[in-house]
Amino acid sequence: MGVNPQDAIKKLKVLMDQVDHSSKKSFQNVHQGFLIETLDRFLRARDYDVGKAHKMLVDCLKWRVENQIDKILRKPIFPADVYRSVRDSQLVGLSGYSKEGLPIFAIGVGLSTLDKAHVHDYVQSHIQINEYRDRVILPSASKKYGRPITTCVKILDMTGLKLSALGHIKFLTILSTIDDLNYPERTTAYYIVNVPYVFSSCWKVVKPLLHERTRKKVQVLPGCGRDELLKIMDYTSLPHFCKRGSSLSSRSSAHQGGNNCYSSDHLFHQQLYSYIKQQSMINEPTEPIRKGSFHVTLQASASKSKGAAKTIESEFRKYENGISDTLIELEIM
Known part of the structure; x- marks a missing residue:
């Protein structure tokens, strides 16, 4: 006998x-007034x-509380140069919105080096x-479109991908x-281009x-995915790496300035950083926040990465004769 979603929501x-009180207070930041939709997300998960x-x-x-x-x-x-280093090596940005009003996040998987910051x-x-998306982007989109918008679309750019990744x-x-346990069912589709x-x-x-x-949400699109993506979004919302006919270096498009959604100069990142700076001056202690003082504990260990080690080594051996840049030191212990 199938589960009735409405009954499950009521029970939850x-x-x-x-x-307790602290959890209820934190829960308000999680659901942002969209209580039923939030309960449903965790139930679906x-x-x-x-x-x-x-x-x-x-x-x-x-x-969240701890x-x-x-x-x-x-x-x-x-300082700001650390943030720029993060943006230059952890490529992510908001390129626009789908025709249904869902935020479109672009992620540069292939060119993210993750080597310029701690x-x-x-x-x-x-x-x-994640928090800016949930507390600012999604509520704003919901208000604009007059209906609950609680999910987003992600486009994963594999330009420059190497086995060393x-x-x-x-x-x-x-x-x-972190995402699976604390931000479940926030993404409706992952498009790989x-x-x-x-x-x-x-x-x-x-x-x-x-x-x-x-x-089940992952779709691999041919080429830069432009034609397929234009079915769900307007041209202006396409990430910069989807607006060309061939796969070129996404990093080379940094000269596009504000058109490069990865750039710290892009409107999304400017607004995000400005928002955080403004919030930091509200009801905060007078002592400065120390760089590197923020540490997050994990509810579950990343043990699956250990099991992937043999598979990684196997793939390296398969290609080591043809791809010189795969000769890296594996640090997955």
């Missing part, structure tokens, strides 16, 4: 009414098992973008763990690390 709501969804949500709120996630938008990554800066930036698997698993021939090898490693519900 009753359980959430019983959480646990196949409408109310008990499991309740535990997931309670654990999420505990994580790590002061509700205050993360008051903590700028500074790991805590990258994790902090990732969570800040598998060296980041442990870090990427950390981010994936500009796929090089080594993608299949990388996908063999990454695919098992993803939850089945996430894998």
Whole structure:
């Protein structure tokens, strides 16, 4: 007998009414007034098992309280050159909105080097973008379109992808763990574009690390994906790397200035950083925030990355005769 989603939502709501004060306060930042939609997201993430969804949500709120996630938008990554270094090496941006009003986030998987800042800066930036999306971008879109908009679309640019990118698997698993446990069902579709021939090898490693519900949302598009993506968004919302006929270096398009959604000079990042700076001056202690002081604990270990080590080594051996840049030191222990 199938589960009735409406009944499950009602049961979960009753359980959430019983959480402690600090959790309730944090929960307000999670649902932003869209309580039913939020409960449904966590239920979908646990196949409408109310008990499991309740535990997931309670654990999420505990994580938020213990790590002061509700205050993360008051903590700028500074000095400014550190933030620019993060933006130059962790390529992500908001390129526009779909025809249905969903925010479109672009991620430069192939050209993100993740080597210009501390790991805590990258994790902090990732969570800040998540929180800014949930607290500012999605509520604003909902108001503009007159209906609840609680999800987004992600376009993953594989330009420049090399097998050496598998060296980041442990870090990427950390981010994936954070998203799976605390920001479930926020993405309706993942479109992969500009796929090089080594993608299949990388996908063999990454695919098992993803939850089945996430894998079902992934679509690999031919070329830069422009024609397919124009079915769901206008040309102005296409990321810069999808507006050309062939796969060229996305980093070379940095000269486009504000048109490059990865750039720290792009409107999205300017607004985000400005917002965080403004929030940092509201009801905050007078002492300066120390760079690198933000640390996030994980609810679950990234143990799957250990199991991927043999697969990674196998793929390296397969291509080591033809691809010299894959001779890197594996640090997945």
